[in-house]
Amino acid sequence: MQADAGTTEPRIQVSNLTVAYGDFVIMRDLNFTVKQGDIFIIMGGSGCGKSTLLRVLVGLKEPAQGTVTYRQGSLWDVDDEKRSAILRRTGVLFQSGALFSSMTLAENISLPLQQYTSLPAKDIRELASLKLALVGLSGFEDFYPSEISGGMCKRAGLARAMALDPDILFFDEPSAGLDPVSAHLLDELILELRDSLKATFVVVTHELASIFDIGSNSVYLDVETRTMTASGNPTTLLETTTDPLLRRFLTRGKE
Amino acid sequence: MQRPDTNSPAPSCRVSAASGALLATLSGPWLITSPAPAPDASPAALLRALEATPRPARLAFESSGVTGWDSSLLSALRAVLAKAAATGVQADLSGLPEGVAALLDLAAKVPERKGAARHSVSEPFLERVGGLALSVRDGFEGLTEFLGDVTLACLNLARGRAVFQRSELLSLIKQSGLDALPIVSLISLLVGLILAFVGAIQLRQFGAQIYVSTIVGIAMVRVMGAIMTGIIMAGRTGAAFAAELGTMQVNEEIDALRTFGFSPTEFLVLPRMLALVLMMPLLCVYADLMGVLGGFIVGVVMLDINPMQYLTTTWQSVPLVNFWIGLTHSTVFGVLIALAGCYRGMRCGRSALAVGQATTSAVVTSIMSIIIATAVLTVLCEILGF
Structure with a gap:
């Protein structure tokens, strides 16, 4: 189930990125490119700043230095309106799903559609049903997030992230808190969506099974040196790397 | 929580010295629920013996009399071993109950991360006033x-x-x-x-x-x-x-x-x-x-x-x-x-x-x-x- 390398058109270019909370530097000197059709893995041990990097990529946290460039422009050098236009072409699945708890699943998915399209309510409802069906939640339109399981919340979150048919989908720890079978099914879903929607994926994870199953490209963030120490296809990295820390990570500490 | 039963036997740790080596004889139930050991047969006595002059060369344990143990034994031994390491006494763990030595090794495996432990430092008055002023400014900005x-x-x-x-x-x-x-x-x-x-x-x-x-x-x-x-x-x-x-x-x-x-x-x-x-x-x-x-x-x-x-x-x-x-x-x-x-x-x-x-x-x-x-x-x- 090794993923293809994807075509060469760059979707996100990160250069010289430094991320900090006040004076405390989380990561420095990040350089990488996410290409069209990639399933790009951001991996690293707990606390290395994977999720913080994701927050920078999706426009939630301003970097201390460096640029994040999408096809439509540099994310942090444009005004709010332009940034929001760039980000409208992306979708984010948060760790817990982050569904709006006061709305039903269908309403959750309809929200961006109501805002950014002029479709009649009936069509929006049908689109919402379709997205839910794509993630295997047909019939759950009128359930509230508190009434379904954690794994279902995650899939519903994915359906909501896909609401506007984004070019790039971001996942924060998709398999966290899922049983192995559900995690595997989610991976399969990601691969299927990549092939059918021609979307690009950026996945933050430390789940090795997922990394090797779906990853076509990756960066490894090192918690000690606070920067990226390796990048490339995870399987190739496992075969070629000599970095002892990365080897430990990729082999679950067995080497 | 179970209250210690005052009628139950207390654990003991008797120290004997022979030709420059210490032998700690552990016996009784070393459980969290056991009563405290008698002062002359407690780990504290062993700690004192480790500091005695002339300094003992070795420390060995004998534990055939131990009827049961849990974290209370580990915790006591951890302090003893730390003291032994500090005073340069060689400790021989082979006489301890099975599993105890392994757990002690596990606890000692990853050294304490430097600077991770929090110490309460009393800040000088001016620093506290300054910190307060800064936080007021931050709150105002927010x-x-x-x-x-x-x-x-x-x-x-x-x-x-x-x-x-x-x-x-x-x-x-x-x-x-x-x-x-x-x-x-x-x-x-x-x-x-x-x-x-x-x-x-x-x-x-x-x-x-x-x-x-x-x-x-x-x-x-x-x-x-x-x-x-x-x-x-x-x-x-x-x-x-x-x-x-x-x-x-x-x-x-x-x-x-x-x-x-x-x-x-x-x-x-x-x-x-x-x-x-x-x-x-x-x-x-x-x-x-x-x-x-x-x-x-x-x-x-x-x-x-x-x-x-x-x-x-x-x-x-x-x-x-x-x-x-x-x-x-x-x-x-x-x-x-x-x-x-x-x-x-x-x-x-x-x-x-x-x-x-x-x-x-x-x-x-x-x-x-x-x-x-x-x-x-x-x-x-x-x-x-x-």
Whole structure:
């Protein structure tokens, strides 16, 4: 189930990125490119700043230095309106799903559609049903997030992230808190969506099974040196790397 | 927790020295629930023996008499081994019960991370004052930023470009208006009763009972109605806003809104503020009426005032300007409560503890700002001559 390398058109270019909370530097000197059709893995041990990097990529946290460039422009050098236009072409699945708890699943998915399209309510409802069906939640339109399981919340979150048919989908720890079978099914879903929607994926994870199953490209963030120490296809990295820390990570500490 | 049974045998650790080597003989139950070992047979005695001069060369253990062990033995031994390492005594763990040595190894495997342990350092006075000043400045900056966001959102609303859900506004109006009626009724009625009672006791001495209606009317309509609804809404709705937004923050829902390009200020703060600003004056008018009703009950039942006379006096003696002053108060309170609740909620940290703190400080901030605003408005009215 090794993923293809994807075509060469760059979707996100990160250069010289430094991320900090006040004076405390989380990561420095990040350089990488996410290409069209990639399933790009951001991996690293707990606390290395994977999720913080994701927050920078999706426009939630301003970097201390460096640029994040999408096809439509540099994310942090444009005004709010332009940034929001760039980000409208992306979708984010948060760790817990982050569904709006006061709305039903269908309403959750309809929200961006109501805002950014002029479709009649009936069509929006049908689109919402379709997205839910794509993630295997047909019939759950009128359930509230508190009434379904954690794994279902995650899939519903994915359906909501896909609401506007984004070019790039971001996942924060998709398999966290899922049983192995559900995690595997989610991976399969990601691969299927990549092939059918021609979307690009950026996945933050430390789940090795997922990394090797779906990853076509990756960066490894090192918690000690606070920067990226390796990048490339995870399987190739496992075969070629000599970095002892990365080897430990990729082999679950067995080497 | 099981209490130590005083009748059960105590563990012991006897130390014997022979030709420069220490032998610690452990026996009895080394369990958390066991009583403390006797002073001369405790790990403390072993620690002292390790420091004795001449320094022993080796430390060995004998543990065939141990009838049971748990973390209490490990913890005692860990201290002993640390002391042995510090004093340069070679410790031989082979005489310990099976598993103990392995667990001690495990605990010693990863060295203590340097600088990770927290030490409480007493900061010098000036540093504390400086830190406080900086945090006040940060808080002020955060508040100004929030107020700026809210102002922009209001401008967008005026231009008809604000993005929020009309259905949510309606449900917020119901929550903060209709659902608050029972408690507002009860409290305003009682406040009216209390005012009338207190007034009646004094006024009866002069046979001026009829002025109870004036006291209750002016007090309720001019300021008490607004203050009482304000305090009720601060505890009821302001707290709910803070808790709701705080939980959304914890649950990453606010981040999710941002990634869709929605402004959380427009989407979440604006409808809450609108709902309160619309509902507070209405609730205030209602509270005024309930307060006057409270006074009416006392006047008619206790003071035997003619019901019609009571109402006419109230009507004639309360200038209409008081009514407008009361409405102004309540509108201002509505803004303040919504701002305090939403501000604390939006700035909430990402833990259950933070949500609690946000809620608490939302209520404290609203009630404080209600009282301060009342003082300011009263002075203003005085200056303007109302």
